Amino acid sequence: MNSRLARHPRIARLRSQRALVPDHEVMEVLDEVAGSGLVEEIEPLVARGTGSPCTLPVEALLVGMCLTAARNGGVILFTAVTDLLYFALSDEMRQQIGLRRYPDHDRGFEAAYAVVRRRIHSVLNAIDPSPLPKNHRLARRHAEKLLAQADPAELARKRTLMLRVTNMILAMSLREALPLLEGHWDGSACIDATVVGTYAKGLAPGSPVTSTDPDAAWYVRTAKHKDPLALDDLAPAQQDKKGAGLQKAADRIKKRLFGYDASLVIARDPAHDGVPLPDGSADPDVVPALVIAFSVDKPSHRPGQVAVEALQQVDDSLPRGYLAGDRAYNDQKQENFQLPIRAMGYEPVYDYAKDQLGVQAGFAGAQLVEGNWYCPSMPQTLKDATKDLIAEKIDKQTWIDRIHARAAYLFMPKQRPDAEGHRRVMCPAEANRTQCPLKKHTLGRGIHLPLVDPAPSPAGSPLCCVQKTVTVPPETGANLWQPLQYGSEAWQRVYFRLRNSVEGINGYAKDPLYERLEDAGTRRIRGIAAQTLLLAFQLAHANRRKLRAWADSIALHGDRPHRRPTRRRKTKPLGTWTPKGYVTKP
Numbered sequence: 001m002n003s004r005l006a007r008h009p010r011i012a013r014l015r016s017q018r019a020l021v022p023d024h025e026v027m028e029v030l031d032e033v034a035g036s037g038l039v040e041e042i043e044p045l046v047a048r049g050t051g052s053p054c055t056l057p058v059e060a061l062l063v064g065m066c067l068t069a070a071r072n073g074g075v076i077l078f079t080a081v082t083d084l085l086y087f088a089l090s091d092e093m094r095q096q097i098g099l100r101r102y103p104d105h106d107r108g109f110e111a112a113y114a115v116v117r118r119r120i121h122s123v124l125n126a127i128d129p130s131p132l133p134k135n136h137r138l139a140r141r142h143a144e145k146l147l148a149q150a151d152p153a154e155l156a157r158k159r160t161l162m163l164r165v166t167n168m169i170l171a172m173s174l175r176e177a178l179p180l181l182e183g184h185w186d187g188s189a190c191i192d193a194t195v196v197g198t199y200a201k202g203l204a205p206g207s208p209v210t211s212t213d214p215d216a217a218w219y220v221r222t223a224k225h226k227d228p229l230a231l232d233d234l235a236p237a238q239q240d241k242k243g244a245g246l247q248k249a250a251d252r253i254k255k256r257l258f259g260y261d262a263s264l265v266i267a268r269d270p271a272h273d274g275v276p277l278p279d280g281s282a283d284p285d286v287v288p289a290l291v292i293a294f295s296v297d298k299p300s301h302r303p304g305q306v307a308v309e310a311l312q313q314v315d316d317s318l319p320r321g322y323l324a325g326d327r328a329y330n331d332q333k334q335e336n337f338q339l340p341i342r343a344m345g346y347e348p349v350y351d352y353a354k355d356q357l358g359v360q361a362g363f364a365g366a367q368l369v370e371g372n373w374y375c376p377s378m379p380q381t382l383k384d385a386t387k388d389l390i391a392e393k394i395d396k397q398t399w400i401d402r403i404h405a406r407a408a409y410l411f412m413p414k415q416r417p418d419a420e421g422h423r424r425v426m427c428p429a430e431a432n433r434t435q436c437p438l439k440k441h442t443l444g445r446g447i448h449l450p451l452v453d454p455a456p457s458p459a460g461s462p463l464c465c466v467q468k469t470v471t472v473p474p475e476t477g478a479n480l481w482q483p484l485q486y487g488s489e490a491w492q493r494v495y496f497r498l499r500n501s502v503e504g505i506n507g508y509a510k511d512p513l514y515e516r517l518e519d520a521g522t523r524r525i526r527g528i529a530a531q532t533l534l535l536a537f538q539l540a541h542a543n544r545r546k547l548r549a550w551a552d553s554i555a556l557h558g559d560r561p562h563r564r565p566t567r568r569r570k571t572k573p574l575g576t577w578t579p580k581g582y583v584t585k586p
Contacts, residue, residue: 011109014083021067021084026093029070033062036172041165045126046119056119060085060097064116065537066172074515074541075522076534078116086112120525128529129159130215135526137209162529166536167293167313173540177547178317180287185269187319189292189346190498191307192326193261194506195219195299197520198531202258211258213526219299221255259520260531261300263310264539265293268501270322270494273571281555282565288550289501291509291539292318296532303328304337311344320345322484324498327353334478342421342474347483349495351579357386361477364470365462366411366425368477370486375428376462377436377452378409386487389580396578403487408433408450410485414469421474430468438465489574496577509542517542 033039039059046058064085068076071084086094086102087109094101102108131150132143174181200213272286295310307329323346329337330350341348352370361368365376369383381388385402388394394402410433411425429436429452435443436452438461454465464470484491509517515538516522523534552562576583 007110008106010079011106014079014109018083018088020090021088021093023090023093026063026067026089026097029063029066030059030097032172032175033059033066035175036168038062038165038168041168042123042126045161046122054115054119054122055100056085056115057098058119058123060099061116061119061123063097069537069541070544073513074538076537077524078120079113082109082113082116085116124525124527124529124533127158127162127165127533128527129155129162130528131155132210132214134214134530135212137203137212138214140208140210143210143214162532163295163309163313166532169533169536170291170294170540170543171315173543173547174290174292174315177287177290177543178315181267181290181292181318184285184287185267185319186271187321187345188268188270188323188494188498189311189314189321190266190268190324190502191263191310191329192266192499192502192506193263193299193303193306193328194510194517195257195259196262196518196523196531196535197257197259198526199520199524200258200526213258213531215298215528216259216531217298217301219255219257219259219261220253222253257518260296260298260528261303261306262517262535263295263297263303263306264291264502264505265310265314266290266498266502266505267292267318268498270497273497276553276565277555279555280564281561282550282553284554288546289505290543290546291505294535294539296528296535302336304332307337308340311341311346322347322349322494322498324349324495326499327351330356330480332479334475338478338481339421339474342478348481349484349491349498350480350482350486351495352386352480352486354390356480357390358384360480363472363476365464366470366472368480369406371480371482372406372485373411373425373472373477373481374406375409375411375434375452376464377454378406382406382409386579389578392580396580396583399578399580400487400575400583403485405450407485407488409452411464411470413483417474423472423474424469425472426469427464427467436465487578492574492577505542508546509539514545515539515542 039062042058046054048054061081064081065076068081068084072080085099087104089099091101102112131146132138198213198216200211200216202216202218203209203211205218266289267287268289269286272283274283274286274288277283292315293310293313295306295313297306307325311323323341325348327350330348330352332338338348350371357370359367359369362376363373366373367376367378367383368374369378370386374383382402382405385394385399385406389396389399409428411428412431412433414424414426417423427436427439428434429439429442432442432445433449434452435445435449436454437443438454454461482491484494506517509515512519517535517538522538523531525531525534549563553565555561572582
């Protein structure tokens with residue numbers, strides 16, 4: 001809309017598509033906005049001390065954005081917001097929310113659009129954690145100077161505001177679901193980062209100028225799915241014109257996108273599999289996976305801290321349970337992710353990379369093997385079970401058998417962790433799971449219990465073999481520790497159901513017929529604040545759409561459901577998974 005003449009066709013199309021919004025629908029959204037706390041949060045941020053007052057109240061802007069998102073698959077265009085607020089509401093409703101009347105012609109539309117645009121930018125400026133100007137390319141040296149001159153405390157304050165405001169928008173979509181979550185959900189969740197594009201062209205890392213969205217960065221995925229990677233790490237191999245230094249097939253780029261990583265917290269109860277009831281309707285006790293919080297930052301930039309920021313936005317009234325994450329999270333420094341999530345009350349559930357297998361840490365003689373504390377005298381074949389499977393020294397069934405055999409050597413929790421996160425664990429012999437010659441009273445319990453064979457040591461027996469229990473500090477082995485035995489059926493149930501839920505949400509919200517989350521064209525204002533704000537409305541719309549589909553597939557009062565539940569693929573039986581694939585039953 002750079003010239004008045006270019007605007008006319010667009011305005012004419014809007015007029016022809018205009019449908020009046022019923023008053024009852026506006027009142028529903030008005031009540032929702034009033035109950036969200038957003039108006040009280042935003043109004044002090046944009047209040048003017050001098051000058052003429054703004055003619056567009058914050059409450060009216062939020063109502064217009066909510067109604068536009070509901071009508072357009074979660075996507076918000078501010079031309080559509082303008083048309084809805086000033087020309088699609090009844091005179092009574094427009095007067096009730098404090099909007100002035102503009103003539104219904106081109107100049108009237110442009111004047112109203114200018115008011116909306118100024119108001120939304122005043123909100124964005126108040127919560128923008130970036131000091132860089134948007135919408136034009138800035139010399140990189142100048143951008144670095146602006147970043148160096150910015151006050152880190154002020155930027156952190158604005159980032160906190162941005163996350164609080166945007167998560168309050170998301171929370172509006174959960175208002176009806178909160179009672180269901182509190183009663184039918186154990187607090188388990190999955191954290192994952194999904195890439196979303198931004199409405200700007202990405203430039204090479206060595207470019208002398210920034211992109212028109214200077215807050216965004218490149219996301220790159222290679223064929224071996226080691227994502228996300230830094231683009232400049234791949235650049236040298238791509239610059240060999242003769243092909244002598246071409247990348248290996250596993251390192252070739254499969255996907256590249258300029259934008260942001262949205263770290264989503266997905267609520268899912270892993271105790272239920274979501275299979276329809278015998279009559280074909282959905283189970284009303286199994287609430288669908290929902291986005292309950294999120295955070296946004298550059299791709300692969302501080303993944304641990306950004307995940308913690310998202311988790312801090314989860315409503316305090318909701319329980320805390322297991323938290324699953326991919327290998328990007330247990331590779332973080334423990335003070336950035338693992339210790340903070342445990343302090344919040346979550347119990348981590350991880351998978352592991354090749355260099356994280358086998359014995360990784362020790363404490364008081366106990367050994368940390370793939371996230372769990374085991375007896376130091378556990379046979380070496382059991383300690384190296386997963387390493388041997390990856391190296392193809394054993395087959396899949398042998399790995400499953402060895403994982404089952406490990407359970408006898410597992411240190412068992414004696415009691416719940418204390419307020420500081422210390423865990424008291426019991427020697428497996430004391431827990432009646434093995435027999436140990438160092439503890440005579442554990443012998444003679446039956447041949448069904450394995451007999452431990454401690455290796456002699458001139459330094460004497462380790463502390464865990466002398467005492468009944470040991471207390472493990474929270475920081476010991478924290479980057480890899482998890483409460484469930486790795487590879488067990490309980491671990492498979494929790495990890496895969498939580499991880500599958502986030503993959504399902506990603507595909508659901510990226511549906512090209514609805515929210516189109518990954519599409520940069522659905523968020524046409526640049527900068528991290530604008531992208532996060534508009535993303536919140538898209539995620540909220542995906543939640544509402546999912547809840548409606550779930551409610552429609554439930555049979556109420558003995559009647560047939562309105563819709564048939566989504567057909568589920570047949571899943572593999574628990575206990576057949578291995579890091580090298582599932583065991584095929586004969």
